[in-house]
Amino acid sequence: MARPRHGPSNTIVIKLGTSSIVHETTHQPLLSTLSSLVETVIELREHGHKVVLVSSGAIGVGLKRMEMPSKPKSLSGKQALAAIGQGRLIALWDNLFGQFGQPIAQVLLTRGDISDRTRYLNAVNTFKELLHLGVVPIVNENDTVSVSEIKFGDNDTLSAITSSMIHADYLFLLTDVDSLYTANPRKDPSAKAIDVVSSISAIRSQVSTKTLGSSLGTGGMETKLIAAEIATAAGVTTIITSIWYFNSAPNSFCSG
Numbered sequence: 001m002a003r004p005r006h007g008p009s010n011t012i013v014i015k016l017g018t019s020s021i022v023h024e025t026t027h028q029p030l031l032s033t034l035s036s037l038v039e040t041v042i043e044l045r046e047h048g049h050k051v052v053l054v055s056s057g058a059i060g061v062g063l064k065r066m067e068m069p070s071k072p073k074s075l076s077g078k079q080a081l082a083a084i085g086q087g088r089l090i091a092l093w094d095n096l097f098g099q100f101g102q103p104i105a106q107v108l109l110t111r112g113d114i115s116d117r118t119r120y121l122n123a124v125n126t127f128k129e130l131l132h133l134g135v136v137p138i139v140n141e142n143d144t145v146s147v148s149e150i151k152f153g154d155n156d157t158l159s160a161i162t163s164s165m166i167h168a169d170y171l172f173l174l175t176d177v178d179s180l181y182t183a184n185p186r187k188d189p190s191a192k193a194i195d196v197v198s199s200i201s202a203i204r205s206q207v208s209t210k211t212l213g214s215s216l217g218t219g220g221m222e223t224k225l226i227a228a229e230i231a232t233a234a235g236v237t238t239i240i241t242s243i244w245y246f247n248s249a250p251n252s253f254c255s256g
């Protein structure tokens with residue numbers, strides 16, 4: 001299902017969910033997690049790889065800024081919080097990457113940007129230019145203008161679409177478990193890790209994806225499988241793993 005292309009310079013998309021960015025209840029940014037991911041990205045860049053981050057967390061950071069206890073129910077409430085949080089989120093990334101002199105860029109996308117050919121090509125060209133300049137683009141959904149009909153819906157899907165747009169070699173869907181499991185390993189001790197999937201449709205019957213993501217995020221394993229289906233169909237090798245496992249040996253994943 002995946003294109004076996006492990007050249008010396010790979011294009012790598014890394015997706016980070018809200019639960020890796022802010023604490024689920026206090027909404028404080030998880031600085032040590034974010035810093036170690038930044039160090040990993042810098043290491044990958046030093047090995048000649050091009051890296052794009054897909055970062056959720058705008059709403060989570062907005063909640064902290066406004067000292068609100070939970071995500072509002074209304075669409076406009078969520079959009080307002082995303083608008084409040086996105087600037088601080090990108091400032092946080094810029095601060096961390098800035099410690100290494102690594103420039104970043106903010107790319108906010110909506111579904112309309114990829115369904116219209118001209119806008120799609122413009123976005124592709126912008127990504128190409130940013131990667132050519134050695135910048136790390138940091139992508140999120142443009143929540144402030146995305147209404148329900150045009151939303152990607154979750155950043156797993158957004159990261160899969162981004163990977164196919166830029167013909168990435170790898171997509172890493174980073175989560176809080178180290179692998180795809182037959183069930184949620186936190187709740188079901190008999191859950192077994194699935195190391196390699198060669199057919200996503202065949203694996204569906206073996207995997208229970210009932211558990212949704214954290215209370216702040218929108219994902220969970222179901223959206224990760226959908227994202228893996230989109231990305232692998234476009235030839236992008238997709239890896240579901242934990243942020244800690246990925247940070248421990250990023251090059252071992254990408255060196256073939």
Ligand code: GLU
Pocket residue numbers: 017018055056057058059060082140141143153154155156216217218219
């Ligand atoms: N775009 C949303 C945010 O930045 C998150 C979407 C998701 O959780 O997948 O808060």
